[in-house]
Every structure is written in structure tokens, then in C-alpha cells.
Amino acid sequence: MKKALLALSVLALVGIAPRAAKAQIVQIDGSSTVFPVTEAVAEEFQKSKKGKVKVTVGIAGTGGGFKKFCRGEIDVSNASRPILKSEIEDCKKSGVQFIELPVAYDALTVIVNPKNDWVKSITVPDLKKMWEPAAQGKITTWNQIRPEWPNSPLKLFGPGADSGTFDYFTEAIVGKAKSSRGDFTASEDDNVLVQGVSNDRNALGYFGFAYYIENQAKLKAVPIETAKGPVGPSAKTVEDGTYQPLARPIFIYVSKKSLDSKPEVREFVDFYLKNASKLVKDVKYIALPPSAYKIAEEHVSKRKVGTVFGGTAEVGVKIEDLMKREANF
């Protein structure tokens, strides 16, 4: 008892005592979609620095990451979508200037059960018919989408409403972010969706490319019909811009102040862009062409602050378009 009290008072004293100078730490938070990429870079970066620089990565979500970023609490924000107007306002208020760096592409993948032998490909209007809010309780069988498909129940699986993937998919398919029917099996854990679709012949779902790649034996990816015919998700179709509109860039946002005042942040970002193409492939995301990382490096060295997206949710930005915009930025 007495010892515990003593310890508590020591604790209180430490609380009052001024904090010693902090070690070199690069603080990162944000999207869990971007997390595997940044984790891989952080791991390699710390190895190369032999522990002299510390890197921490959290998973507060894209929105949560921007909140911290715009309050100036972290150096880098992981984001699975471009920064929004309201977030730009927040950053402006507290004087945080940011540099936007696309680091990889992700392909949202529409998947069905391998035993599903009727779906060969699907159009965006088909998907809209399935997922729009008006479909709730009405579109319940496959033949309501296309008459040649069987009269069997349509079981839908998708990420929960807090996910950036959900935001992007609804924006790309329905035309308005977060606008979706509510009567589908939702889970924030994509592995639950993998399980659900792999156990039900009548199921259809969507999630990030990496989850499909790891579970190819249990799932079938549905090609999306485009003007040039059906296109399935792969590194190639994302790179040449044919897999649309479900391919999306993912970003890191770097605080200009951190870049200027913390050499370790500068080093980390350089390391990120130099090693991204290899590390992105390691974690099963789709790398940008080497020239894209070159442009990003230029943006860093010239401290080009701002976004090329104008603060709106935008879908179907091909790598080529993105690079043109970045180059002209």
C-alpha cells in the first residue's frame, strides 16, 4: 500500500517534470488500406537506418488520419482517397500545408463464388442495379439483373460504411459516395467477406485486390465490361488504364512543416519513393510506373503543396491521367 502510494506520487512528479528532448520519430497514421505499404517501407527504412530513426504507423482510418494530420500531430497521413474540401479547410485553419504523393494503385475487385457458372462479366449498370439504395428489398434474385441469369437468391457482401473502400465503390458504381442499399452482409474485416462469398454459390461481393490475390482458389473475380470488352483486375489492366472505374490510387500526405524541420521525415519520404515500386509489389498492391515516383520526388524537392483533385471524391482516374495531372501540377 505505502509503496504503491509512493510510486503514484513519483508518477505524478514525472507528469509535472518537463519532458526531455524527443528522439527522432516519424509519426504516421491513417488508412488501414495503405497501412501494409507504409509498414513495409517503415520496416525497411528502420533497418537501413539501424534504429537511429523511429517510425510509428497507426490505423485510424483515412478520415481519422487526416484529422490528426490537420491538427499537426503527425508527419505523414496514409489515405485511400484524395483529401476532401472540409479536410483542406481544417488543415488551412491550423496552418498545415501538405504535399500529396500517390504511392500505389489498388483495384477494387468484384468477386463471386467459383461454383457460379453464369456470371462471365458484369457491367457498371448491372452493379448499380444491384447496389443502389432503390434495390433494397426489391432486387433479390440474379435474374432480376439479367433475365438469362438463374432465378436464385442474390446474396451481397461488402465492406461496412466506415471504410474508404465502401466510399469509393459507391461513388464509382452508384454515383454518390456512401449511397448504397443497406440489406447486404457488411463487415469491416475483409476476411469475413472472403469467407462469406466462398461459402455461398449465390454470393457476390467486393473488396481490395490483395484479398482476392490471397484467396484465388476460393473466389472468382468478375471482369468488368468496358468499351473494349470485359476486363479483369490485374496489375497489367490497372497499369494500362483499362480496368475502370474500380482502380483507385492510394496516397500519402506529407506535412510541409515536418519536411522542412525534421530531416528524418525528409529521409523517410525519399526512401518511400525510391523503394515503393518493389515494396508495393511485396504487399500485393499495384505499383505506379517508375516515372510517377520520379515526379513525386520532384514535388517533394520543390515543396509543391496542395492536391490535384480539388477536394472532391473522384473516380476512374487512370494512372496515365494521374501522372499528367501530377506533371502539370
Add this chain to the structure above:
Amino acid sequence: MDKPSASVIGKSIASNKSRDQVFAVIGLLATFVGMLTLAALLFDLASDGLARIKPHFFTSFPSRFAGQAGILSSWVGTILVMIVTALAAVPIGIGAGVYLEEYAPKNWFTALIEINIANLAGVPSIVYGLMALGLFVYQFKFGQSILSAGLTLALLILPIIIVATRESLRAVPGSMREAAYALGATKWQTTSDHVLPYSMGGILTGVIIGLSRAIGETAPLITIGALTFIAFLPDAPVKAEFPFISFEWLWSPYSVMPIQMFNWVSRPQAEFHLNAAATGLILMAMTLAMNAVAIYFRYRFRKRIKW
């Protein structure tokens, strides 16, 4: 009225006895539900994760390669956070319990405090996280540190410790207190020399149950900024140079085992799921070990009681 015949009485006894046995079976089944759930859980975790529990799993940092990844930063984080939690929650919890049970006058104000404590025990843990974010992280400027995490979890388990303390103080017979008063002891002498030592077993059980709950908490820690990737350890508490003891670790960023587990479970690669199972197994083992310590203490303190 006729006397009931022996056969009627016999029947009634027999039916009562069989009902007794039926209840015994139902009770046994009810017990087995709990036992089997735990056994199934342990078996499931062990079948997935046991192969991963090797020395390097404890000495490696997280990695993008599941086979090389380990829980070094998260188990160290868990233990440091638990130390802060215990140091803060135990004295405050026992102090509050002793005051409410031994000192507090029975009036409406005490009743209000009691209702509040009972309510606090039912507040969802995420709410503690939100409060701690405002209070510890921003108001007190503790930041996203081990100190914030430990204090948050301390608040979370405070009601458990207070209630357990009061229960075990209440179990000490009133005659003990009266005997002490009769010999001229003050209230504090009675409490510190007699009542508290006698109830220590029960209090420690409450403390350990509280800590076992805290060790598995994820939601409030994510709210106050526990990290997922952290590949360094907090500052060592003991230094080679003056003043030899350092509290810098209190300010360190941290991760804890449930958060590491959560992250691995949600990864696409199946190998990461094995890591998560292994982490779960270790977490279970830690909780069971803590419970074993509680049982041991209870046994030891009971043996010392001479009345």
C-alpha cells in the same frame, strides 16, 4: 383426515429426489457450456498458432513477412501499460473502497457515489477511450503515450476494484472491528491492522480480475492512439548513468497485443492469421497465469486468517 400412507410419502420423496438429480444434470450441462467454449477456443487457437510460438516470435518486431514478424513491441507495451494501470488503479480503487465501506457516513451523497460507481462499471470501454482522448491526451498533454493508455485502463477497471474491495471488507465480521474498538484502536488502526489484511485475498482477486479485463482491451486504446506498427522499444527504465532511473518510457508511443492481433486478423495473407492465433494464445496464457496468481494469493491469505 387420514394419515398419508407410507407409500405416498415414499413416492413424494422419490419424486423430490429425482427432481434433485435432474437439476444436478442441468447444472452440470450449464457448467460444461462454459468449459467447452473455453476448451474449443483454446484448441482452435492452439491448432492454428502453436507452431508460431518460437523464441523469435517474442524477440522480433512486426514485419510485412508473416514468418519473420513477432510481438516484441506489443508484449513489452502490454506489460508497461499494465504496470501504469496497476500503479494508478490499485491505490485509488482500494482507497475509495475502504472509505466507502469503513468511513463514509450513510447519507444521500454516499448513495449517489455508490450509484455512480455501479454505473461506471457498465459504461462501454470505448466511452472511456473518448473521455481519455479529451482529458489525458489533449487536456493534460500526455499525448499518445504509455502513460495515457495506462491511466485510461486504470479508470476502466477502477469500479471493478472498488466493488471487489467493498465486498471483501464486508466479509470481515463486525465483531472483529468491535473487538479492536474495545481495545481502544482508532478507525485507521482497526482498518490497517485488521480489516484490510483479512480482506487482502479478496481485494487482490478483484485487482487481478480487473487487470485481466484491461489486458484484453482494444477499443479505448485505438481511440487514444495506440499504434499498429512500431519497431522499437520504449526507453529503458534503468540507465547506466546518473540518475540511473528514467521515466522517459512513460511518454513513449506503444502498441499492445490485442491491437497487434486485430491488425493481423484483418490482413489478407493466411500466414498473418496464424500469427494472430499465436498472439491470442499468449494473451490467454497471460490471463490464465494472472488468474492462477489470484487463486494462490487467496489461498495464502486465507491460511493466515486465524479466526
